[in-house]
Amino acid sequence: MSIPLRVLFVEDMEEDVVLMVRELKRGGFEPTWKRVDGEPELAAALAEARWDIVISDYSMPQFSGVDALKMVKQNSDQTPFIIVSGIIGEQTAVEVMKAGAQDYFLKSAIARLPIAVDRELRDALSRRKQRASSVALRELQARFYAFMNAAPMPTWIKDAELRYVYVNPAQSAFYGMTPGDMDGLTDFDLMSSGAAQNSQEMDRKVLQSNREIHTQETLFDAEHTAKVLDVVRFPIRGEGKGELVAGLGIDVSERVRTQQDLELAIQRQQILSSRVIEVQERERQHLARGLHDDVGQSLTALKINLETIKKTGSLEGPSLQNGIDIVTAVLAQVRSLSLDLRPPQLDNLGLVAAIRSYVEQKSTLAGVNGWFESGGFDGQQHPDVENTCFRIVQEAVTNILRHAHCANIWVKVEKRGEELHLSIRDDGKGFDLEAARSNAISGTSFGLLNMEERAVLVGGTMDISSALGEGTEIVLRLPVTPIVRRAR
Incomplete structure (x- = not known):
């Protein structure tokens, strides 16, 4: 089966073209061809069709193979170009090969033309594939860099x-x-x-x-x-x-931090859950001890005095006065226990009066200066917010008096728009905040964690600043209307 071949001859002798076409047919090709012998004809032929190969004479009266080679390369550098000449020297052959010709031979050796054409067609196909691969690779690289740069x-x-x-x-x-x-x-x-x-x-x-x-x-x-x-x-x-x-x-920094915060919150919740019963038991023990050791013993003494009065039948003497003194002491003890459980001022007079009374009483008993300031209040607040605020003051003041060794305590509470701002400050020895938080997480210290959780439960926040030798300040912000935290 013949191989179709589109050949453009640049040749001034038509007889030579006929001979080359005959050799191509003998070599298994079926050529479709055209002959030109000048620059205008060559330009027109290159413009009107795509040629598989160009075969050119080296020397013609009005044109040259070198000029033809330049025009073909300018049109398409992938088109194979072969020089065929009657006489060509070795130096000339080297020059035309450097200029881009794929092969050259003498017209006397025209029988080798089909072999040369077949080789050049295969080489041209290989070059086109290589160029296509290079173009595809460059496009792939361009896409890669565009994607990665973005x-x-x-x-x-x-x-x-x-x-x-x-x-x-x-x-x-x-x-x-x-x-x-x-x-x-x-x-x-x-x-x-x-x-x-x-x-x-x-x-x-x-x-x-x-x-x-x-x-x-x-x-x-x-x-x-x-x-x-x-x-x-x-x-x-x-x-x-x-x-x-x-x-x-x-x-993933934010995700890791969120995960750590979540794990910390879960850990804190577990600690709180495990300690709730313990705290309740301690409060019950404190109440039971107060009732038994103080109120109980006082009532026992009162009973003895009453029995003495009954036996003697006389209201004169020390027994009656002792009984009155005992009743007075019992009332004071009951008031103290009641105040620890829930101060009556919180229900009767509101948050400000309850905190002022608590700070003054505790600071006086401890022998320190207690300073209280308030502002912006126009009535009683939400019970949950008042209770949270008072309990945090209670916990903070207790810790200050127990550990801070301070001379002054400053408590300030004020209403700012839709928030309550509470500040509790002392001039004591301060503490290592990170160590305190670690103790809270490990369960060895419960006060700090308890205050923070109380604030969070009503939608508030609490910030603590402290340093060794520089005292401590607790700043609490609570919404006027508490945000209910529902379990999910």
Whole structure:
């Protein structure tokens, strides 16, 4: 079966063209051809059709093979070009080959034309495929860089020596650089020695195992801020560069912090749940001890005095006065117990009066100066908010008097718009806040956690600032209308 072939001859002798067409047919081709012998005709032929090959004489009266070669290459550098001449020297042959001709031979050796044409067609097809592959590769690379440059997560590629050969803008910006700045650097140029050593260890595992590895790593960015990254590393085969290791990191710092906060909240809730019964039992023990040791003993003494009066039948003497004194003491003890449970001022006179009374009473008993200030109140507040506010004052003042060794206590409560602001401050020895929080989490100290949870339960917040030797301040913000926290 003949092979179709579109041939453009640049030749002034039609007889020579007929001979070449005959040889092509003998070689298995079925040529469709055209002959031109000047520059205008060649230009028109190149414009009107696509030719598989151009065969040109080297020397013609009004045109030359070299000029024809230039025109063909300008039109399409993929079209094979063969020089055929009656006489051509070796130096001339070298020049035309340098100019871009694929082959040349003498007209006396015209029998080898089909072989040369077949070879050049195959070479041209190979060049077109190679060029198409190169174009496709460049397009793929352009898409890759466009995609990676727009990717928000840091992405990189390292060579076998673990030097950066590619980074996207997100990766270079993480370290405060440009992509070009990072070319050829290693992790030791960017990270702490421990983080760099760990990163390179993971890279080597990827290259050795030829599989991807997922890790979670903490790195410091250009602002010296710790970032938690989910890192995926995987091997790729580089063109002429051996094995490469690529990676990308996804910033999960916020998710990790949220998870830690959630775990901390769950832990605190578990501690609170486990301690509620304990606190209730302690309060009951305190009440029972007060009733038994103080009220009970006083009532027993009163009973003895009454029995004495009954036996003697006389209201004169010390027994009656002792009984009156005992009743007075019992009333004071009952009032004290009642005040500890819930001050009557909170129900009768409101939050401000209850706090003022409590601060004055406790500071007087402890021998310290108690200062109280209030403002902005226009009546009683929501019972839950009042109770929370008073209990936090109660807990805070108790802790101050027990541990702070202070000379002054300042308590200020005021209403600001839709919030109650409470400040409790002392000039005592202060404490290590982080250690106190750790003790609260471990369950060895309950006061701090109890106050914070009380505030949160009604939708409020509480901030504590303290330092050794500089006293302590507690700032509480509560909504006027409590936000109910429902279990989910």
